[in-house]
């Protein structure tokens with residue numbers, strides 16, 4: 001069985017570094033280390049969790065590197081197996097030679113995420129916490145990292161486990177009714193079960209509601225830069241990015257397709273999308289760009305509707321406005337350096353920002369506007385709340401909530417207990433898929449192959 005194998009991998013990022021770490025996990029980890037590592041007074045005796053200085057030598061005596069090594073004996077380790085780390089100089093030759101020597105000894109190269117998979121399979125962490133490990137590594141903004149760390153701490157799993165326990169209690173009561181079918185569930189008990197499941201449904205609904213915030217914090221706010229041609233959309237994108245990224249020109253219709261860039265604004269992840277200017281056109285390539293831009297409006301979190309604030313607004317501006325949802329649109333009056341023009345009333349309900357993409361006038365206020373929109377959407381719940389941020393979790397939690405709702409209906413309609421029990425088991429199954437207790441092989445496979453080798 002491959003879960004009995006001792007696995008090995010480089011744990012640190014590729015490239016030059018001050019220190020590089022090779023990690024082993026499995027029953028033979030300690031034995032393999034002792035083949036190559038000799039420490040001044042400590043030939044065979046290693047105290048767990050103590051870092052030892054010594055030489056890592058080929059069996060023929062050749063020095064591989066001067067290293068430090070540690071053994072973390074099961075179960076007090078990352079994987080709950082014996083884990084060995086060799087901390088060598090951070091260079092690819094040394095790291096690779098150390099890995100190769102362990103493989104010569106009988107270790108197997110770890111698959112992506114296999115250390116964390118073992119931590120999960122051995123029961124140190126549930127699936128949501130294992131998934132959080134990769135989210136912490138992948139996160140590119142403080143906001144996203146905070147969400148992932150909350151999940152790593154086990155905040156989400158605690159909540160899910162408490163749902164599970166409460167539903168198991170319900171199931172036990174209902175099953176007791178099945179065992180003694182002649183004794184009908186007294187009205188008073190039924191009422192109490194209905195109350196408990198209503199309460200649980202509410203708790204689950206609240207967690208489901210947090211998905212919007214969780215998703216925003218994790219994946220960032222998508223912002224579409226939208227408006228008719230030549231108003232300065234690409235210039236605004238460049239100014240926001242602080243670098244020339246898209247092609248700017250005074251020929252209307254310069255941007256033919258959507259261009260995406262990510263940036264971090266005060267710890268918040270944003271995804272900026274520049275689009276082709278929307279207008280009536282006969283150019284087939286431009287038409288495609290216009291259609292693409294319009295299609296994007298519905299799918300983004302926020303639209304920056306850019307107009308040339310120095311000119312009277314025209315039909316194309318009105319058209320662009322009509323595509324936008326006022327609740328998710330900020331009006332950007334660009335080219336402030338050329339003067340201000342009168343704003344028609346239909347634009348007035350939108351929060352408006354007078355800016356110049358050229359001189360950067362007003363950019364700070366616009367950024368503040370974006371930040372406050374973000375805070376409003378992502379909620380200001382802060383660090384202590386449990387957030388749902390993963391689509392997989394949301395889908396399974398929805399299934400669980402719906403099953404619980406059907407259970408409540410069964411009770412209310414006084415249907416046979418077996419039916420209710422079936423719904424409760426379905427809810428438990430759905431919750432178990434989130435925490436991993438009942439997750440099928442293919443789900444695990446999909447999750448852990450997203451990891452890097454060595455994690």
Ligand SMILES: Nc1nc2c(c(=O)[nH]1)N(C=O)[C@@H](CNc1ccc(C(=O)N[C@@H](CCC(=O)O)C(=O)O)cc1)CN2
Nearest residue numbers: 011021023049072075076077078079080085115124455
């Ligand atoms: N050198 C090194 N740094 C590292 C890790 C590592 O494996 N090695 N980590 C990982 O990749 C992360 C830390 N995460 C860890 C999580 C749990 C355990 C662990 O041994 N847990 C056991 C024992 C706890 C204890 O000693 O009290 C447990 O929870 O049972 C270790 C590291 C980040 N830094």
Ligand SMILES: Nc1nc2c(ncn2[C@@H]2O[C@H](COP(=O)(O)OP(=O)(O)OP(=O)(O)O)[C@@H](O)[C@H]2O)c(=O)[nH]1
Nearest residue numbers: 229230231232233234235249253254255277357358
């Ligand atoms: N004076 C002034 N000119 C600007 C400003 N912003 C953009 N421009 C100019 O307006 C013209 C059009 O700018 P772009 O950024 O290409 O406009 P766009 O909206 O992306 O245009 P399309 O891609 O064709 O839809 C260029 O000549 C820019 O230099 C500004 O704030 N002030």
Ligand SMILES: [Mg+2]
Nearest residue numbers: 233234254255
């Ligand atoms: Mg453009």
